[in-house]
Amino acid sequence: xxxxxxxxxxxxCRECAxxxxxxxxxxxxxxxxxxxxxxxxxxxxxxLSREKIMARPPTMWRYRELLPIAHEPTVGFQVGYTPLVKxxxxxxxxxxxxxxxxNDTVNYPTLSFKDRVVSVALSRARELGFTTVACAxxxxxxxxxxxxxxxxxxxxxxxxxxxxxxxxxxxxxxxGANVIGIRGHYDEVNRxxxxxxxxxxxxxxxxxxxxxxxxxxxxMGFEIMEQLGWQIPQHTVVCMASGSLLTKIHKSxxxxxxxxxxxxxSYKVHxxxxxxxSPISTAQKAGLDFFKPVKPNTIAKSLAIGTxxxxxxxxxxxxxxxxxxxxxxxxxxxxxxxxxxxxxxxFAETAGGVTVGVAKKLVASGKIPVNDSVVLCITGHxxxxxxxxxxxxxxxxxxxxxxxxxxxxxxxxxxxxxTV
Amino acid sequence: MAAKIKKVLLKKxxxxxxxxxxxxxxxxxxxxxxxxxxxxxQKFKVVTNVRQASVTDEIGVVCLELEGxxxxxxxxxxxxxxxxxxxxxxxxxxxxx
Numbered sequence: 001x002x003x004x005x006x007x008x009x010x011x012x013c014r015e016c017a018x019x020x021x022x023x024x025x026x027x028x029x030x031x032x033x034x035x036x037x038x039x040x041x042x043x044x045x046x047x048l049s050r051e052k053i054m055a056r057p058p059t060m061w062r063y064r065e066l067l068p069i070a071h072e073p074t075v076g077f078q079v080g081y082t083p084l085v086k087x088x089x090x091x092x093x094x095x096x097x098x099x100x101x102x103n104d105t106v107n108y109p110t111l112s113f114k115d116r117v118v119s120v121a122l123s124r125a126r127e128l129g130f131t132t133v134a135c136a137x138x139x140x141x142x143x144x145x146x147x148x149x150x151x152x153x154x155x156x157x158x159x160x161x162x163x164x165x166x167x168x169x170x171x172x173x174x175x176g177a178n179v180i181g182i183r184g185h186y187d188e189v190n191r192x193x194x195x196x197x198x199x200x201x202x203x204x205x206x207x208x209x210x211x212x213x214x215x216x217x218x219x220m221g222f223e224i225m226e227q228l229g230w231q232i233p234q235h236t237v238v239c240m241a242s243g244s245l246l247t248k249i250h251k252s253x254x255x256x257x258x259x260x261x262x263x264x265x266s267y268k269v270h271x272x273x274x275x276x277x278s279p280i281s282t283a284q285k286a287g288l289d290f291f292k293p294v295k296p297n298t299i300a301k302s303l304a305i306g307t308x309x310x311x312x313x314x315x316x317x318x319x320x321x322x323x324x325x326x327x328x329x330x331x332x333x334x335x336x337x338x339x340x341x342x343x344x345x346x347f348a349e350t351a352g353g354v355t356v357g358v359a360k361k362l363v364a365s366g367k368i369p370v371n372d373s374v375v376l377c378i379t380g381h382x383x384x385x386x387x388x389x390x391x392x393x394x395x396x397x398x399x400x401x402x403x404x405x406x407x408x409x410x411x412x413x414x415x416x417x418x419t420v
Numbered sequence: 421m422a423a424k425i426k427k428v429l430l431k432k433x434x435x436x437x438x439x440x441x442x443x444x445x446x447x448x449x450x451x452x453x454x455x456x457x458x459x460x461x462q463k464f465k466v467v468t469n470v471r472q473a474s475v476t477d478e479i480g481v482v483c484l485e486l487e488g489x490x491x492x493x494x495x496x497x498x499x500x501x502x503x504x505x506x507x508x509x510x511x512x513x514x515x516x517x
Contacts, residue, residue: 141516159515193515
């Protein structure tokens, strides 16, 4: 193991708190609990300040003391610091006073928040001496690993279900990744990928690199606080697949509070799921500490994880912060995508529709009071899930190349507007 | 030529290596009263080692290490699935979006 570990202290089991060296490992040998990075907050506190952060380039690495790398980053220099948009028009639609959109649809380079976690995992993988990286994915993660590995000159293997849509496959193949399609149902593919990750000495970003990988999500929370003028929003709405993002946003708020970078304040991190795959929100609404696995059936494919690895921890965070969760149908997801696009000019993938739809429900039910500040985390670009909205966003009206026809069309529209 | 290579590969005996597999088992309510892990060790030549467990009247969750030859572990997992038990690797969802 390398001696220099930056501001990290150890890996620690989230179940039994046993500590492990900062290697490429992810589960506790005793109880198989997941491992998490522990930092030396005293040293970070002495080193990090608002001024120091603000003097750095506008990327996620401006918070590098709180990210799990020992040296300067070597992969994904330009990732993060996406816009936090004041969403006045959407706020009015939802009946809110203050609404913000954390817009990771324009995250660099692959237009989803996965670039945050992947660039951390790959930077750490390089520090640990890996030259080959891998992942198992059905979409955004595959694209991000392929692109970030390519730019860093790392060899990459991307495992996908053999029946994955062509568009998603091309978005990984184009970067020169070794893309392997596996035939079989989800559980078989999932188990084989775990076996491959265990057998080959690669940096599997969401397996043996997971403790580092997951920490990358915190950067979204750090940016939100800084962009809000160094404060924690009263409400944050986050979509849930494995549930990891929600727990890491919470961790980012806690870390900035602990370090005195923001004033301590109460906040709620609400979870959003699709009705067709809602193990966490169903459990949360029933007041349970555990979830029951489900078989996903939703257009929100990026959230279609029936057995969420961090579901238990997401439930715990929501309970601790007094937060709520809810889920939305496929039609409500499409409506959420349209609302965000029409009000703010932001085209989100289906997961974004889930977040907007659930926020609308939480406001309507009074779980988000209308005068509080709210941030919606929008995690990926709509161009990635065009299939979900085809046929649901209207059609262009056609005319012949005639000015008269165009004027007639406008007249007809004006008349129908009056009659309505 | 390709057919010849395929034939040779197919004939190659597969080594039955002893392996350790780390799994999460999730039981539906109807299976909670059944001694599933005991039955598993009776039916297959595998060593079962429970690392943590949580059983309520709605769901049973067991973290299990299975040790044995691959030729026993693979059908053992299939048998568990037939019983209605959800079998996940210890990482749970390796296949992410």
